[in-house]
Amino acid sequence: MALVRPFKAIRPANDKVSFVASRSYEEYSKGELKSVLKYNPFSFLHIINPGFKFEKSITGKERFRLVRNRYLEFLEDHVFLKDEEPCFYLYQIGKGDFKSLGFFCACSVEDYRNDVIKKHEDTIRRREQLFADYLYTVGFNAEPVLMTYSDNDRASELFKKEIQRQPEYHFTTTDRVNHTLWKISDPDTIAELEGIFGQMEALYIADGHHRSASSNLLAQKMEKENSSHSGEEAYNFFMAYLIPESEIKIYEFNRMVKDLNGLSKEEFLIKLDEHYRIEKREDGLYKPTKKHHFSMYLEGEFYSLYLRKTKYHFTDALSSLDTQILYKTILEPILGIKDLRNDKRISYGYGKHNLIKMKDSVDNGDFAVGFSLVPIVMDEIKAIANAGLVMPPKSTYIEPKLRSGLTIYEF
Known part of the structure; x- marks a missing residue:
C-alpha cells in the first residue's frame, strides 16, 4: 500500500x-x-x-x-x-x-x-x-x-x-x-x-x-x-x-524521419500496404481520431493509415500501443530505425500546433515523412506499468x- x-x-x-x-x-x-x-x-x-x-x-x-x-x-x-x-x-x-x-x-x-x-x-x-x-x-x-x-x-x-x-x-x-x-x-x-x-x-x-x-x-x-x-x-x-x-x-508526440531509407515514394507506399490500408486525404490537414489509425505526411500530401488487424497481432498491452505499432510495422522494418532514443534520423514534436509544424518541416526538406498519432490514455499507461512493460521513448507528453x-x- x-x-x-x-x-x-x-x-x-x-x-x-x-x-x-x-x-x-x-x-x-x-x-x-x-x-x-x-x-x-x-x-x-x-x-x-x-x-x-x-x-x-x-x-x-x-x-x-x-x-x-x-x-x-x-x-x-x-x-x-x-x-x-x-x-x-x-x-x-x-x-x-x-x-x-x-x-x-x-x-x-x-x-x-x-x-x-x-x-x-x-x-x-x-x-x-x-x-x-x-x-x-x-x-x-x-x-x-x-x-x-x-x-x-x-x-x-x-x-x-x-x-x-x-x-x-x-x-x-x-x-x-x-x-x-x-x-x-x-x-x-x-x-x-x-x-x-x-x-x-x-x-x-x-x-x-x-x-x-x-x-x-x-x-x-x-x-x-x-x-x-x-x-x-x-x-x-x-x-x-x-x-x-x-x-x-x-498529448501525443509526432514522429518525423529524415529519409525513406533509400526507398522511392512508390516503393515506400507499397511496403506500407502490407500492414495498412492507405487513403490519400484531400481535405487539408489530417489528424487521426481513433486508436490504430495514423496520419502520414509525405511529399506534400496527407495520407490516412488504417492498421490491417489481420496482419498485426496484439499479444499484450505494449503491442496494442500506437507508438509500438508504428515502431514495429514502419519505423524499424521499413525505415531502418532501431534505436528510437538515439537515432539522429528521427525527431519528435508535440503541442497544439505540431501537425502544422510537422507539415512545414517536411515541406522545407528537413524531413522526408511525418506521422501523427492520437494521444495515449491513462488506462494504457497503467496497463503497461502493471504488466512491468516499457513504452517506446517519446510516447507521451504530460x-x-x-x-x-x-x-x-x-x-
Missing part, C-alpha cells in the same frame, strides 16, 4: 515566490535564460546555474558544490524559509481551461523498490547515477516526481475544504500560468490523507522516472554510510506531486509541468 508523508518544505518567502519559481531548465532558450539570470536575482535558475555569477561555464562535481553554495545563500538571505512543522502542500496549477489540483508529499523509496510505485519508462543508468551524485552533494531536491492515483471521493472532499482557506501563495507567471498553494498542517487531516493513500494499491509515475530512480540510488548510498539506519531518515523518501488521474493531460523551487525537500 502507498506510503505518503508530510515534510518540512523549504519554500520561497511570500513576496518573492513569483520571482523564484522557474520552469524546467531545458525549456529556456539561451537568450531567455540569460535574460532571467541577468535581471531576476531571485530566480531558482541562479541556484542550478551557479557559474553565471563567475561568468564561467561550470560542470561536474564543481558545479554540484556551487549549486549547494548558491542554495545556502538563498537561505541566508531569507529568499527561502523552512516550515517548522511537517505539512502536505496542496497546489493548483492551471492555464486557460486546464487545471490540476494535487499535493506535494514525500513518497517512499521502499514503495519504488517494491513496485507499489509503478513505472512505464526505461531509465539510463548513467543519468540515474549522475543525478544521484548531484542530490548527494547538494542535499536537496527541488523537482518533484509527478505521479497519479485513482480518483478518490474522500480525498477530493478534503481538498475542496482546504481550498476554501486563504492560500499561502497565489500568483501568475509570465507565461500566464496561475499558481495557488495551501499548507495542510492539521494533524487530523494529515492522518486521514495518510490513511486514504495507505489503502491504495499503487501510484503511477507520469513524469520523473529518472528522478525517482536516482532517489533510490541516493537512499542506497546513504544507508550504507549510516550505521544507525532506521528507515525513517529523510533520504528514504523523495518529493512527489500526486494528482488524480482525471486531472492529468496527455501536463501539468511543475515549477522548480516552489517546494524543496532536504535530505
Whole structure:
C-alpha cells in the first residue's frame, strides 16, 4: 500500500515566490535564460546555474558544490524559509481551461523498490547515477516526481475544504500560468490523507522516472554510510506531486524521419500496404481520431493509415500501443530505425500546433515523412506499468509541468 508523508518544505518567502519559481531548465532558450539570470536575482535558475555569477561555464562535481553554495545563500538571505512543522502542500496549477489540483508529499523509496510505485519508462543508468551524485552533494531536491492515483471521493472532499482557506501563495507567471498553494498542517487531516493513500494499491509515475530512480540510488548510498539506519531518515523518501488521474493531460508526440531509407515514394507506399490500408486525404490537414489509425505526411500530401488487424497481432498491452505499432510495422522494418532514443534520423514534436509544424518541416526538406498519432490514455499507461512493460521513448507528453523551487525537500 502507498506510503505518503508530510515534510518540512523549504519554500520561497511570500513576496518573492513569483520571482523564484522557474520552469524546467531545458525549456529556456539561451537568450531567455540569460535574460532571467541577468535581471531576476531571485530566480531558482541562479541556484542550478551557479557559474553565471563567475561568468564561467561550470560542470561536474564543481558545479554540484556551487549549486549547494548558491542554495545556502538563498537561505541566508531569507529568499527561502523552512516550515517548522511537517505539512502536505496542496497546489493548483492551471492555464486557460486546464487545471490540476494535487499535493506535494514525500513518497517512499521502499514503495519504488517494491513496485507499489509503478513505472512505464526505461531509465539510463548513467543519468540515474549522475543525478544521484548531484542530490548527494547538494542535499536537496527541488523537482518533484509527478505521479497519479485513482480518483478518490474522500480525498477530493478534503481538498475542496482546504481550498476554501486563504492560500499561502497565489500568483501568475509570465507565461500566464496561475499558481495557488495551501499548507495542510492539521494533524487530523494529515492522518486521514495518510490513511486514504495507505489503502491504495499503487501510484503511477507520469513524469520523473529518472528522478525517482536516482532517489533510490541516493537512499542506497546513504544507508550504507549510516550505521544507525532506521528507515525513517529523510533520504528514504523523495518529493512527489500526486494528482488524480482525471486531472492529468496527455498529448501525443509526432514522429518525423529524415529519409525513406533509400526507398522511392512508390516503393515506400507499397511496403506500407502490407500492414495498412492507405487513403490519400484531400481535405487539408489530417489528424487521426481513433486508436490504430495514423496520419502520414509525405511529399506534400496527407495520407490516412488504417492498421490491417489481420496482419498485426496484439499479444499484450505494449503491442496494442500506437507508438509500438508504428515502431514495429514502419519505423524499424521499413525505415531502418532501431534505436528510437538515439537515432539522429528521427525527431519528435508535440503541442497544439505540431501537425502544422510537422507539415512545414517536411515541406522545407528537413524531413522526408511525418506521422501523427492520437494521444495515449491513462488506462494504457497503467496497463503497461502493471504488466512491468516499457513504452517506446517519446510516447507521451504530460501536463501539468511543475515549477522548480516552489517546494524543496532536504535530505
